Amino acid sequence: MKPRLSLVAAPLTLSDRYGAFAQAANTEPSFGLVCLAAVARETGAEVLIVEAAAENLGVNRTLARLLPFHPHVVGISATTAGICAAAELAAQVKAQCPQTYVLVGGCHVTALPEESLREFPAFDLIAIGEGEATLRELLQRLAQDGRLPLDVAGTAARKDGLEFRNPPRPIIANLDELPLPAWSLLPGFPKAFRPAPMRIRRWPCASIVLSRGCPNQCSFCDRSVFGSQCRAYSPEYAVRLIRDLRDNYGVQEILLEDDTFTLSRQRVSEFCDRLLSERLNITWSCLARADRVTPELLHSMRRAGCWHISYGIESGDPELLKAMHKNLDLTQIEAALRWSKEAGLRTKGFFMTGFPGETRESLATTATFALSLPLDEVSVMQLTPFPGSELYQQADVLGTMERDWRRMNTLNTVFVPNGLTREDLDAARDKLMRRFYLRPCVLLDHLRALFRRPRLLGPMLRAVLALLRGTKRGVT
Numbered sequence: 001m002k003p004r005l006s007l008v009a010a011p012l013t014l015s016d017r018y019g020a021f022a023q024a025a026n027t028e029p030s031f032g033l034v035c036l037a038a039v040a041r042e043t044g045a046e047v048l049i050v051e052a053a054a055e056n057l058g059v060n061r062t063l064a065r066l067l068p069f070h071p072h073v074v075g076i077s078a079t080t081a082g083i084c085a086a087a088e089l090a091a092q093v094k095a096q097c098p099q100t101y102v103l104v105g106g107c108h109v110t111a112l113p114e115e116s117l118r119e120f121p122a123f124d125l126i127a128i129g130e131g132e133a134t135l136r137e138l139l140q141r142l143a144q145d146g147r148l149p150l151d152v153a154g155t156a157a158r159k160d161g162l163e164f165r166n167p168p169r170p171i172i173a174n175l176d177e178l179p180l181p182a183w184s185l186l187p188g189f190p191k192a193f194r195p196a197p198m199r200i201r202r203w204p205c206a207s208i209v210l211s212r213g214c215p216n217q218c219s220f221c222d223r224s225v226f227g228s229q230c231r232a233y234s235p236e237y238a239v240r241l242i243r244d245l246r247d248n249y250g251v252q253e254i255l256l257e258d259d260t261f262t263l264s265r266q267r268v269s270e271f272c273d274r275l276l277s278e279r280l281n282i283t284w285s286c287l288a289r290a291d292r293v294t295p296e297l298l299h300s301m302r303r304a305g306c307w308h309i310s311y312g313i314e315s316g317d318p319e320l321l322k323a324m325h326k327n328l329d330l331t332q333i334e335a336a337l338r339w340s341k342e343a344g345l346r347t348k349g350f351f352m353t354g355f356p357g358e359t360r361e362s363l364a365t366t367a368t369f370a371l372s373l374p375l376d377e378v379s380v381m382q383l384t385p386f387p388g389s390e391l392y393q394q395a396d397v398l399g400t401m402e403r404d405w406r407r408m409n410t411l412n413t414v415f416v417p418n419g420l421t422r423e424d425l426d427a428a429r430d431k432l433m434r435r436f437y438l439r440p441c442v443l444l445d446h447l448r449a450l451f452r453r454p455r456l457l458g459p460m461l462r463a464v465l466a467l468l469r470g471t472k473r474g475v476t
Helices: 014-024 031-042 059-069 083-096 107-111 113-119 132-145 235-249 265-278 295-303 318-323 330-342 360-372 390-398 422-437 440-452 454-473
Strands: 004-009 046-050 073-077 101-105 125-127 155-159 162-165 205-208 253-256 283-288 306-314 346-353 377-382 399-401 415-417
Touching: 004 031, 004 059, 031 046, 031 073, 031 132, 046 059, 059 083, 073 083, 073 132, 083 101, 101 107, 107 113, 107 125, 113 125, 113 155, 113 162, 125 132, 205 235, 235 265, 265 295, 295 306, 295 330, 306 330, 330 346, 346 360, 346 422, 360 422, 377 422, 390 399, 390 415, 422 440
Parallel strands: 004 046, 004 073, 073 101, 101 125, 205 253, 253 283, 283 306, 306 346, 346 377
Antiparallel strands: 125 155, 155 162, 399 415
């Protein structure tokens, strides 16, 4: 048989994901789905992608999109916040097409495979970790045997009412062996999708990830999908991927979504050199760690088209940074931001409130630190102990944890550390956001950006209104 596979991003609407900030939301498609789709096509399978989250589809509209395809397998990718929506979709698929297999992957089920099978009976099979090699074997055996196997490495399954986990699958050591992403399966790509307005200088754009795995040990992070060993596409492959996007889809800007793009300074330097030598005329942005950049590297990135860099700062309290195993000190953060501005890059800082040990004094310290830094933008999120993270195991001892998967989007306050209240955390986040963005210098800077890019006027106004609404009444 020739398998038909529907790959679906869990149908979590923009309001579910972003609350009051939905009008300024990111609607970029999932890089993971187009990578999986490319592998599936290599096996000979017919593939349909439904970007339910990016297209703001609920369960019913998602079903209307995928059921006419008559898939043998529906593969759903879900975060923790989207796992209940994935379960609702799976239940409807099984109700209307009982013979269709439901395969689920992503960070939540990777961290809690057996638990997810018990909690959500419509899930037939869980893909643990990165999915390309697992999906390839599943589809090949489905084509051969006419049914989905339950004994494939890197999966968890259910038999006779009992959940079990198969042996783990080795990580993909050489990412260059993977095919180029199947962008052609995204209807309307790239112009049908948009990131948050301040993330782009040119349009259309695309979001990609050039590395997997993170060796850092931050206690709030879940590394269960890609592990602690960093692997990356070679600079040659990375530039080929970008050339494909530019030449075949008209993409002018790239958003690099690697957790720590600058982990290997040599690889980044080679990547920049290749971008320059091939004259791709692409602008791009990335995320970085403050201890993995140098003035020379940042200037090289700027010459190669980088214009925006984001840093995970988290807190301005040195003791909290130490407790969360961030392994950064404030002087490194200050230096990285100073060097970034000297290189001509716009800067953004990510902060979190509500770490175990947080106090009203530490919240005030973080706000003061954030306002002292040469940042153009900030994002302030609520600490969320996700399944798979070190903090998830300790949450009930270190504070009060609300295990409502739907609310775990880093915007809602689901964890309150001992000694503070939910109101303390919400007020601290809102105050920092307002103090930062309502400063005259920041307002003037954003007005200048609008004059340079007038087509962003509508998205920018929506973003400002979302900020004011979200910080006035809370996220939900």
